Structure formats: C-alpha cells, structure tokens
Amino acid sequence: MALFAIFQTTFLLALLSLRTYESEVLSEPLPLTPESLKVSVSSTRQCLHLQWTVHSLAYHQELKMVFQIQISRFKTSNVIWVENYRTTVKRNRVLHWSWGSELPLECAAHFIRMRSMVDDARIPKPGFWSNWSSWEEADAQNSLGHDPLFVFPKDKLVEEGSNVTICYVSRIHQDNISCYLEGVQIYGEQLDRSVSAFELKNVSFIRKRGTNVFCKVDQGGALGGIVLFVSRTKSIREKVQVMTWTTGKMSCFALAMLEWLQAGRGRRGAAGWMALERQPRWWPEDPEVLEEPKDFSCETQDLKTLTCTWDPGSDTGLSKQPSQSYTLFESFSGKKTLCKRRNWCNWQVAQDSQEMYNFTLVAENYLRKRSVSILFNLTQRVHPMTPYNLFPKNVGATNATMTWKVHSIGNNSTLLCQLELLAEGKVIQQHNLSIKVNGEYLLSELEPDTEYVARVRCAYTNHFWKWSELISQKFNTAEAAPSEAPDVWRNMKMVSGHPTVSLFWKPLSKVHANGKILFYKVIVENLDKPSRLEVLSIPAPASSTELTLDQCSYQIHVTAHNSVGPSPASVTVVSGDPGNEEVESGRVNGTEDGFSVSWKPQSGDATGYVVEWCDGPQDLPCVLQWKNLGPNTTSTVISSGAFRPGVRYNFRIYEISAKRMAHLLEKKAGYLEELAPSDNPQVVMSNLTSHSFTLSWKDYSTESQPGFIQGYHVYLKPKAGEQCPPAFEKTVLPEDSVCCKHTTDNPEQKTFVVENLQPESVYEFFVTPYTSVGEGPLDAFTKITTPDEYC
Amino acid sequence: MSRREGSLEDPQADSSISPLPHLESKIQQTHSLARLLTKYAEQLLQEYVQHQGDPFGLPGFSPPRLPVADLSAPAPGHAGLPVPERLRLDEAALAALPPLLDVVRRRQAELNPRALRLLRRLEDAARQARALGAAVEAVLAALGAETRGPQAEPAAAAIAAATATAGVFPAKVLGLRVCGLYREWVSRTEADLGQLAPGGPA
Numbered sequence: 001m002a003l004f005a006i007f008q009t010t011f012l013l014a015l016l017s018l019r020t021y022e023s024e025v026l027s028e029p030l031p032l033t034p035e036s037l038k039v040s041v042s043s044t045r046q047c048l049h050l051q052w053t054v055h056s057l058a059y060h061q062e063l064k065m066v067f068q069i070q071i072s073r074f075k076t077s078n079v080i081w082v083e084n085y086r087t088t089v090k091r092n093r094v095l096h097w098s099w100g101s102e103l104p105l106e107c108a109a110h111f112i113r114m115r116s117m118v119d120d121a122r123i124p125k126p127g128f129w130s131n132w133s134s135w136e137e138a139d140a141q142n143s144l145g146h147d148p149l150f151v152f153p154k155d156k157l158v159e160e161g162s163n164v165t166i167c168y169v170s171r172i173h174q175d176n177i178s179c180y181l182e183g184v185q186i187y188g189e190q191l192d193r194s195v196s197a198f199e200l201k202n203v204s205f206i207r208k209r210g211t212n213v214f215c216k217v218d219q220g221g222a223l224g225g226i227v228l229f230v231s232r233t234k235s236i237r238e239k240v241q242v243m244t245w246t247t248g249k250m251s252c253f254a255l256a257m258l259e260w261l262q263a264g265r266g267r268r269g270a271a272g273w274m275a276l277e278r279q280p281r282w283w284p285e286d287p288e289v290l291e292e293p294k295d296f297s298c299e300t301q302d303l304k305t306l307t308c309t310w311d312p313g314s315d316t317g318l319s320k321q322p323s324q325s326y327t328l329f330e331s332f333s334g335k336k337t338l339c340k341r342r343n344w345c346n347w348q349v350a351q352d353s354q355e356m357y358n359f360t361l362v363a364e365n366y367l368r369k370r371s372v373s374i375l376f377n378l379t380q381r382v383h384p385m386t387p388y389n390l391f392p393k394n395v396g397a398t399n400a401t402m403t404w405k406v407h408s409i410g411n412n413s414t415l416l417c418q419l420e421l422l423a424e425g426k427v428i429q430q431h432n433l434s435i436k437v438n439g440e441y442l443l444s445e446l447e448p449d450t451e452y453v454a455r456v457r458c459a460y461t462n463h464f465w466k467w468s469e470l471i472s473q474k475f476n477t478a479e480a481a482p483s484e485a486p487d488v489w490r491n492m493k494m495v496s497g498h499p500t501v502s503l504f505w506k507p508l509s510k511v512h513a514n515g516k517i518l519f520y521k522v523i524v525e526n527l528d529k530p531s532r533l534e535v536l537s538i539p540a541p542a543s544s545t546e547l548t549l550d551q552c553s554y555q556i557h558v559t560a561h562n563s564v565g566p567s568p569a570s571v572t573v574v575s576g577d578p579g580n581e582e583v584e585s586g587r588v589n590g591t592e593d594g595f596s597v598s599w600k601p602q603s604g605d606a607t608g609y610v611v612e613w614c615d616g617p618q619d620l621p622c623v624l625q626w627k628n629l630g631p632n633t634t635s636t637v638i639s640s641g642a643f644r645p646g647v648r649y650n651f652r653i654y655e656i657s658a659k660r661m662a663h664l665l666e667k668k669a670g671y672l673e674e675l676a677p678s679d680n681p682q683v684v685m686s687n688l689t690s691h692s693f694t695l696s697w698k699d700y701s702t703e704s705q706p707g708f709i710q711g712y713h714v715y716l717k718p719k720a721g722e723q724c725p726p727a728f729e730k731t732v733l734p735e736d737s738v739c740c741k742h743t744t745d746n747p748e749q750k751t752f753v754v755e756n757l758q759p760e761s762v763y764e765f766f767v768t769p770y771t772s773v774g775e776g777p778l779d780a781f782t783k784i785t786t787p788d789e790y791c
Numbered sequence: 792m793s794r795r796e797g798s799l800e801d802p803q804a805d806s807s808i809s810p811l812p813h814l815e816s817k818i819q820q821t822h823s824l825a826r827l828l829t830k831y832a833e834q835l836l837q838e839y840v841q842h843q844g845d846p847f848g849l850p851g852f853s854p855p856r857l858p859v860a861d862l863s864a865p866a867p868g869h870a871g872l873p874v875p876e877r878l879r880l881d882e883a884a885l886a887a888l889p890p891l892l893d894v895v896r897r898r899q900a901e902l903n904p905r906a907l908r909l910l911r912r913l914e915d916a917a918r919q920a921r922a923l924g925a926a927v928e929a930v931l932a933a934l935g936a937e938t939r940g941p942q943a944e945p946a947a948a949a950i951a952a953a954t955a956t957a958g959v960f961p962a963k964v965l966g967l968r969v970c971g972l973y974r975e976w977v978s979r980t981e982a983d984l985g986q987l988a989p990g991g992p993a
Contacts, residue, residue: 154958183846209903212844214960223854225960 032056032089033130034067034116039138041105046153048110048138050097057091064120065089068129071099072111074192076135086119104152105140107167107195112136141169148172149224151179151215157229159367160205167197168215168224176218182211205230231367290324292370296361298347299381299465303410306347306378310361324365331358355379382460384415386469387439390456397448397480397514397564404439404456404471412436417458418467419443423450434461448480448514479515482508482567486520488558489610489626490572490662492579499551499576504544504624508560508567515562517541527573528552551576555660573660583664587708588651590672594639599653599666606631608656609665613649615642618704645673646706674707676774681712681750683767685782690759690789695767696751707771709747716740716754717764717781725756734778743770759789814933815988821926822988825981828919832974835912839970842899842906843963854964860950862887862972865979874986875936878927881980885924888973889917894950895966902959916973927980930987 037052050069057063064086071081085097101110113135117127144150150169158164166186170177171194179186179198188198203211214225294311301307308328326339328347332354339345347359360373390404406415414434419441421429431441439456446452455472459465486505493500508517522536522545529552538545540560547556553575559566588595597611609629614622629636638651650669654662681697695714702709716728717739724730724740731741744752747769757763764781840848856864862884869877896913903909931937950965 151960155960180846182844183849183852207844209842209844210959212846212960212963214846221855223964225964227959227963 032063032065032116032118034095034114034133037112037114037133037136039110039112039136041138041140043105043140043154046101046105046156048099048101048105048112050099050112050114051094052114052133053092053094054089054116055092057089062088062090063118065116066119067095067097067114067116069097069099069112069114070132072135073103073108076111076113102163102165103191103197104165104167105138106144106150106152107141107169107197108191109141110138112138144169146171147224148222149177149215149217151213151224151226154226155210155229156226157231157366158203159233160230161202161233164200164203164228165197166200166213166226166228167191167195170194170217170222172217172222177215178218179213179215181213182206186213200228203228203230205232290363290365290368290370292372293326293361293363296359296372296374298357298359298374298376299383300349300378301383301385301409302407303378303382303413304349306349306357306381307344308347308359308361309344310372312342312363324363327362327364329360329362331360332356349378377463379460380463381465382409382463383466384409384458384460384468387417387456387458387471390454390471390473392454392473392475395475395477397478398446399442399444400446400452400454400475400477401440401442402454402456402473406435406437406439406458408437409460414461415458416461416464417456420455422453422455423447446477447511448477449510449516451476479562479564481565482513482515482517482560482562484508484512485568485570486558486560487628488556488570488572489612489624490556490574491612491624492574495548499549501547501549501554501556501574502544502624503547503556503558503572504626505558505560505570507541507543512567513560513562515564517560517562519561521557521559521561521566522547523557525555525557526552527555549574549576571660572662575661579664581664583666585667585669588668588670590643590670594637594643595649595651595668595670595672596635596637597651597653597668598635599668601634602655602663602665603657605658606655607658607660609633610654610656610662611636611638612652612654613638615640617644617647618650643672645671646675646678647671648703648705671707674771674773676707676771677705677709677769677776680766680768680776680779683765683782685765685784687753688784688786690786691757692753692755693757693763693784693786694751694753695765697767698750700750700769702747702769705769705771707773709769710771711743711745711747711769712749712752713768713770713775714742714744714752714754715766715768715781716742719758719761719763722758722761725754727756757786759786761786814930817926817933818930818984818987821923821930822981822984824923824926825977825984828923828977829974829981831912831919832916832970832977835909835916836967836970836974838906838909838912839899839966842903842909843967847963847967854967856971857968859891859965859968859972860887862891864972864975869979870982874983875931875934877983877986878931878980879936881976881983882924882927882931884972884976885920885927885980888920888969888976890948891950891969892917892920892973895969898962899966902962916970920973920977923977923980927984930984 032054033056034052035055037050040049040051041047042049048071052067054065065088067085067087069081069083069085070079072078073080081099083099087095089095113133115132116130119127148171152167152169153164156164166179166188168177168179177196179188179196181200186198186200188196190196210227210229212225213228214223216223291313294313296308296310298306298308310326312324312326324342326342326345327336328339328345329336330347333350337345337347345361355378356375357378358373358375360371362369362371364370385407387404387406390402392400392402394401402419404417406417409415414436416432416434417439419431419433419439420427421443429443429445433439433441435458443452443454451474453472453474455470457467457470459467486508488503488505491502491504493502503522505520507513517540519540520538520542522538524534524536524547526532534547536545547554553573556572556574557569558572559569561567588597599609608631610626611629612624612626615625616623623642625640627636627638643649648669648671650667652667653665655665656662681700683695683697685693685695687694697712714728715731715733716725717737718724728740728742731739733739742752752767754763754765762783762785764783766779766781768776768779770776837848846852865880865884869880872880892913896910896917899906899913900910
C-alpha cells in the first residue's frame with residue numbers, strides 16, 4: 001500500500017513536471033517525421049532536388065530542426081552521402097534541398113531517405129531522431145533511348161583545372177568497351193556490370209570547340225560519346241603577365257608562349273618579365289576568360305539620365321556558353337537593371353534629388369562573375385550635349401557676331417562655353433563666357449575677305465567634368481576697299497616719233513587687296529592742258545597698259561578696285577621728254593643673295609628711288625621688274641629667282657622727285673656669276689703685206705657675253721723655227737702645241753695689226769675674248785701666207 | 792538526168808535529227824558532273840573532319856555505318872544491277888541527301904560558326920546533290936526508263952529534331968556519316984554513268 005502510494009506520488013509529480021514543462025515551452029508531440037518526400041533529377045546541373053514537408057507542427061509554430069539525409073547509389077545499402085541539414089520549419093511549408101553528383105546521374109540509380117530531429121534551443125536536449133522515410137529512387141536512366149552505349153555527362157562546361165567524372169552505360173553487357181579522350185585511351189573503374197566511370201583530373205583547355213570523349217565496343221560495334229567544353233580560368237594576358245622564368249626552369253607552356261610572342265606579338269620587358277601589348281587576335285583557339293570590365297565610367301548630359309560605359313573585353317562565348325551578360329546595381333537606391341548592350345547602359349536618375357551614386361557593374365557568364373564599382377556625385381559627372389545652331393550674324397569686313405544655343409541642364413544651370421576662332425587651321429582667338437541657353441559673342445580684329453572657322457564647346461560650370469563635343473561653323477568676312485595704292489612703274493620710249501609710256505603695276509597682296517580686284521582705273525591728266533582727262537578702265541588681272549602721249553607732261557593716277565571701292569591712288573608724273581640717258585655707268589657684283597646696288601643721291605628732295613631691271617637675258621623680251629625704295633636709301637640688294645649665271649643684268653636707278661617725276665640717276669650692270677665667253681668673234685683679215693696683216697672683229701658685241709669682256713687673246717703660229725714676233729710671247733696650247741700669244745686689255749679695241757712677219761711665210765692666227773673666268777673656246781686657226789717682198 | 796547538189800546523202804535515210812547524239816551528250820555531261828562532285832565530296836569530308844577534333848579524321852576511327860533517315864550506303868550488290876536500276880537508286884539517294892546535308896550545316900553553324908569554308912561546302916553539296924539528281928533523272932527519262940516518281944517526305948526534320956537534343960558528339964558523328972554517304976553516292980553515280988558514257992562498257 002505504501003509502495004503504491006509512493007509510485008502514485010512519483011507518477012503525479014512526474015506528470016506535473018512534464019505538464020509544467022510543456023506549458024512553459026512547447027505543447028507539440030515529438031518527434032516530427034518528414035513527409036511527402038519527392039526527388040527530381042536535373043540532368044543539366046547533375047543535381048538531385050529534394051522537397052518535403054513536416055505536417056505535424058502546430059499551425060502557427062516555427063521550429064528549428066535538423067534533417068539527416070542519406071543518399072545511396074546503385075542499391076540502398078550503398079550509402080555514398082550523409083548530410084545534416086538544419087533549417088527552420090513551419091507547418092506545411094515545403095522544404096528544399098539539392099545535392100550535386102560527381103558521377104553523372106544517368107549512370108546510376110540513386111536512392112534518398114531522411115529523418116529529422118528537433119534542434120531548437122527552446123527544447124531541452126537531447127532530442128531523438130524520427131524514423132527514416134522510405135527510400136525514394138531517382139532514376140535518370142528511364143529517359144535513355146535504345147542505343148546500346150551511352151556516355152555522360154552530355155556537353156558539360158567546366159573550368160580548366162577542375163576534375164570531371166565521365167561514365168558510360170552499356171546495354172550490352174560486354175567487357176570490350178574502351179574509351180578515349182582526344183583519341184587517347186583512358187582507363188576507369190567499373191561501378192557495376194553495365195557502368196564504368198573515368199575521373200579526369202585537372203582538365204586542360206584544348207580548344208574552344210570542345211574536347212571529344214567517346215567510348216566504343218571493340219571490334220567495330222556501338223559508339224557513344226560526348227564533348228567536354230573546358231573554359232580557361234586565366235586569359236593569355238594574365239598568364240603571360242605573371243610568368244617569370246629562371247634559367248633552365250622554364251615550363252613547356254612558357255617556352256611555347258615565348259616562341260609565340262617572339263614571333264612578333266609581344267615585347268620583352270626588362271629583367272625577364274614579359275608583357276603583352278595587345279590581345280592575340282590571330283590565335284584561333286583562345287577565348288577570353290571573363291575579366292573585370294575596364295574603364296567603367298558614368299556620366300550624364302542632362303541630370304536626368306546617366307549613361308554608363310565600360311570596356312567589356314573579348315566575348316567569352318563558347319559553343320555551349322552564351323556571351324557574358326552585364327547588370328548594373330546601385331546601392332543607395334537598391335535598384336538594378338540588366339544591360340541590353342555589352343558596353344553601355346542607361347540609368348534613369350531618381351527624381352528624389354539623389355546626388356551620390358554607388359554603381360556596381362557585374363559581368364557574368366556561365367562559369368564566373370566579375371564586378372567593378374564606382375562612387376560619384378551626379379553633379380560632378382555632367383558632360384553637356386554638343387551646342388547647336390552656331391551661326392554668324394552681322395558679318396562685316398573686320399568683325400562678326402557668333403550666336404549659338406545649348407541644351408538646358410537641370411533647372412537654371414549655367415554652362416561655361418569656349419569660343420575659338422581659327423584661320424588657316426590655327427586658333428587665333430579664344431574666348432570663354434558663361435551662358436544659360438543662348439550664346440552670343442562679337443569677334444573683332446578680323447581681316448576682310450578672309451575665311452574663318454568658329455567653333456564652340458561647353459562644360460558644366462558647377463563642376464568641370466568634360467567638354468562637350470565641338471560644333472564648328474565656317475564663314476567669310478566681307479570685302480573692304482583695298483588699303484594700299486598699287487605699286488606702279490613706267491617705261492618711256494619713242495614709238496614712231498611719239499613718246500609712249502608703258503605703265504606696269506604689281507597685284508596687291510591679299511592683305512592689301514581686301515577682296516577680289518576687279519579692275520584698275522588709269523586716269524591720265526594733261527598737266528599742261530588740265531581740261532584734258534583720259535580715264536581708262538582695265539579689267540583685272542591685267543598688270544600693264546600703254547599710253548601714247550605728246551610732249552606735254554602728264555599726271556597718271558592708278559587705282560585698284562574691288563566690289564567695295566578703290567584703293568588709294570598711285571600717282572606718277574611723266575613728260576614727253578625722255579630725259580638724259582647719259583648717266584654714270586658702273587658695275588655690280590653678284591652674290592648668292594643677289595646684286596648689291598648702290599648709288600649717289602643727286603638732289604636733296606628725292607621722295608624715293610626706283611631700281612629697274614629686266615628679269616631675263618637681253619635677247620629676250622624684257623620682263624620689267626622694279627623695286628621701290630624710300631628717300632633715305634642709297635643701296636639695296638636686288639634678289640630674284642630668275643637671275644641666272646652668265647646673264648648680264650642692267651640696273652637703272654631712278655630718283656623720284658617731289659613732283660613725282662622719275663629721273664635716271666645711274667646705270668649698273670653685273671652678272672650673278674661671270675662665265676667664260678661661249679663663242680669667238682668673226683675675225684676679218686685685211687691689209688696683208690709681206691711683213692704684216694690686220695685683224696678686225698668690229699661686229700663682236702661685248703655686252704651680250706656671259707661675262708665682262710676684259711680683252712682678247714691673239715694667237716699666232718709662225719713659220720717653223722721662227723721666233724715669236726715682238727709683242728707676242730711663247731705659250732703652250734692645251735694640245736701641247738707651241739704658239740705665240742698677244743693679250744689686249746681693252747674690250748673695245750677690236751682691231752690688231754700683226755707685224756714683223758717674214759715674207760712668203762705661212763702664219764696661222766686665232767682671236768678669242770676673255771673674261772675674269774677664262775677665255776673663249778679654242779677654235780680652228782686661220783692660215784695666211786705673206787706675199788713675196790717684191791710683189 | 793537530175794543532179795543533186797551538195798553533199799552525197801543516202802536518199803533512204805530519215806530526215807529527222809537522231810536522238811542518240813543528244814542522249815550521249817547528256818550522259819557525258821552528267822558523268823562529268825558526277826566526277827567533279829566526287830572530288831568536291833572528298834574535299835568536303837576532309838574539311839569536315841578537320842573541324843571536329845580528334846579522333847575524327849584519324850585512321851582508326853570508324854563509327855558504325857548505320858542508315859541515316861533510311862538512307863544507307865550503296866549495297867554490295869549495286870554494281871550487279873541493270874544500269875537503269877542503279878541510276879534509279881542513285882537518283883533516290885541524291886534526292887535524300889540535300890535535307891540531311893542541311894541538317895548537318897545548321898548544326899555545324901552552331902558548333903563551328905567560324906568555319907566558313909566548311910559551311911559553304913555543306914551548302915554547295917546540298918545544291919549540287921540536287922543538281923546531279925535532276926540530271927540523272929533526265930538521263931533516265933531520255934533512256935525511257937521509269938524514274939522514282941513522287942517520294943514520301945524525307946525524315947530530315949525528325950533527324951534535325953533528334954540531333955538538336957542528342958548532344959554535340961552524336962551530331963558530329965551524324966555529320967561524318969552524312970558526308971560519307973554523300974561521297975559514296977556521288978562516286979557510285981559517277982561509276983554508274985561511266986557504264987553508259989561513250990567509251991565505257993556497253
């Protein structure tokens with residue numbers, strides 16, 4: 001009785017404890033068995049996917065539990081995997097769990113079961129496991145066809161260096177099946193009577209098109225195979241950049257790389273490091289590994305849309321892998337967008353005045369993910385749009401007003417615009433100004449009738465980020481009247497007894513013409529009869545005219561005219577009197593710079609001097625040239641590209657009086673470079689006696705020679721054995737014959753008497769001029785015979 | 792007495808043009824075409840194996856010579872058949888090949904998009920097979936022999952669908968088989984026409 005009472009009391013106490021305990025923590029019955037276990041197979045991912053529920057929980061309850069999962073292969077007793085999966089469970093909430101298989105699922109049947117245990121801190125330990133669920137079978141072999149031999153996994157994509165398990169399933173139970181990787185036999189493990197597996201360790205990249213793995217029944221039977229796609233983990237660039245070597249330790253790969261690079265695709269740096277300048281475009285089997293996007297940058301044109309750009313590098317698409325995708329994340333707003341293009345993306349700026357942006361660009365392909373981030377203030381990334389409607393208005397001869405517009409940015413923002421003016425491709429003016437919408441600026445100090453280019457670009461005033469693109473506009477300034485009088489000269493001559501003046505003028509330079517010269521006006525005013533006025537209009541580009549005058553004096557005005565008006569006038573006074581030609585003559589020396597011409601002033605009131613010459617030889621029509629000089633000059637250097645050696649140039653120096661009349665002051669003649677005479681005079685022999693004869697060459701022109709004739713050499717060959725006559729001296733000719741020579745030193749002395757000769761003797765003579773450079777060419781001698789003394 | 796001017800002629804001869812020279816010319820041309828395509832088919836096969844990777848093209852690699860869409864290689868007894876029958880079989884094979892070559896080309900365009908010459912050869916092969924088939928049919932008609940008549944739709948679509956899901960390796964093997972069948976049948980056609988061509992066995 002007492003014992004029963006003790007038991008009863010104990011029982012009641014225990015029950016009370018238990019109930020107390022339950023009322024403090026949980027009221028659910030334990031354990032909780034997993035239910036509705038379903039298994040599915042994903043061949044592409046080679047995964048088993050489990051889902052189950054726990055029904056026994058109270059409706060509102062959440063409980064932490066652990067599920068022990070067992071996976072068996074081929075048969076339930078062959079357990080290959082055990083894992084404890086911890087999670088929080090709610091009533092009827094479906095739980096998920098996945099498991100990836102090394103061995104392709106098609107090569108074996110797999111079995112899964114699980115049991116559970118409460119693993120919650122609110123429940124005192126130790127818990128206890130539920131019963132095992134039934135084995136659920138995942139059989140991927142049901143979907144196989146009727147072929148006798150299958151190889152798996154089909155068309156798998158892996159990274160180089162990873163391990164891959166290949167297997168075959170044979171419906172023909174034969175032992176003579178062999179497998180090959182790239183034609184080389186591989187050996188594996190037989191897992192059961194129809195399945196064998198091959199573990200490939202550290203697979204290498206071979207080609208972008210994949211690596212063939214096949215199995216065949218020996219003796220020409222069934223065939224099955226797969227293609228394994230191996231992606232690089234490092235690009236060629238990355239590998240080469242980190243490659244070093246020490247003598248004797250270069251790897252085979254490095255050697256091959258070195259040979260390839262030394263073929264011209266790379267450059268060796270110092271100290272054994274090699275750097276690749278550019279990606280190898282010609283290597284046919286080299287897909288780029290996905291690298292971090294380069295040059296990631298964002299900017300806005302209007303504070304409403306951001307445009308982000310980056311360098312995506314090469315397309316990493318393989319036969320089994322599409323090209324990489326790009327996603328843009330912004331951390332402050334938490335938003336993201338999938339970019340449609342591989343190198344740029346637009347982002348709508350938030351309306352809530354968010355200024356700071358933290359963008360992360362994620363590049364992702366099947367195997368890997370790369371990202372890059374930037375943080376910036378929106379207002380510091382403004383790249384304005386190109387200005388537009390750039391036009392010149394009110395264009396004059398020396399100024400023009402440029403106008404343009406800009407696209408607005410935000411509300412009331414100011415842009416800093418830079419206006420540049422270019423002439424002949426060079427910037428000659430630059431102006432900066434701040435504008436909001438419309439820009440306008442007056443360009444001045446321009447040249448008339450000149451083509452200019454104006455161009456404008458703008459930047460955000462608040463914070464400079466980038467200039468906008470340039471907009472340009474070409475324009476021409478208007479013409480203005482010519483600013484200089486034409487340079488005019490005259491040449492006086494008598495034609496049929498009438499004084500004739502030839503007027504010449506030089507075209508105005510572009511700087512002075514200020515436009516296209518259309519015509520020249522010549523006004524001839526008779527100073528002796530002022531009422532007589534002659535006006536001539538000579539169309540450009542004529543540069544001369546001829547006037548027939550009389551003995552009167554004339555004042556000649558010459559003006560150049562363009563579309564705007566006339567130039568200042570060039571005024572010359574001429575008279576019918578040709579003037580004194582007898583003036584001092586001199587010589588000038590030529591140098592490589594030209595002729596240095598000097599003169600002595602005559603009157604004290606000269607307003608200037610003119611040096612005149614003909615540009616070509618005297619035997620050609622004169623191309624008259626002249627040079628105007630100021631009143632205080634007494635020398636100048638005359639240069640011309642037309643000057644030639646061996647040509648005599650005659651310079652005439654004129655003094656221009658206050659009355660604008662030209663008086664011949666001096667004449668000068670010179671050679672840029674003297675040459676030897678090119679021909680000899682025609683010599684006539686006369687007055688032949690038994691002791692003498694006379695030579696003459698009066699028609700010889702000394703002025704048309706290629707140098708100043710200084711005199712003549714008279715050569716005489718006397719009778720054999722006879723001495724040279726007096727006034728001659730012995731000389732040796734170039735052909736080594738002995739001869740007699742007499743030299744005269746007066747170019748105008750064109751006769752010579754050869755005397756003191758012997759009668760009845762044969763003499764030969766030859767006359768040649770000489771200059772400072774040398775004598776004329778050696779010609780044939782002329783033979784004469786002196787007569788008998790008594791004839 | 793009348794005089795006949797011009798060349799001497801047999802007054803008993805039929806004045807219409809003899810069909811024989813025309814048929815001979817047609818046979819000759821078709822034979823030449825077949826010979827040319829045999830060379831191209833060999834080049835196609837070489838080009839094909841180059842782009843598939845080892846072991847394709849290696850001497851010891853020979854997949855089973857299974858029919859493709861009911862098209863097999865010429866039977867061993869083909870050469871023993873009468874020429875018209877042989878040509879009928881040739882024509883049927885040449886008609887079946889273009890859709891299969893198209894399937895191979897489409898698959899290769901995915902696997903080897905940069906192999907432009909291979910893709911072009913496959914496209915040309917389909918067109919040339921049609922042309923040769925039509926020429927053989929014309930020869931058969933000229934011979935007065937029956938042609939094959941309307942045929943059932945080829946099973947190329949089914950092949951294409953199966954190839955798309957079967958994996959890359961089976962697609963490569965199929966392409967090898969189709970290129971091989973193409974070569975065998977144009978070569979067979981050349982030999983069969985050679986029997987009819989002038990100078991060949993009667």
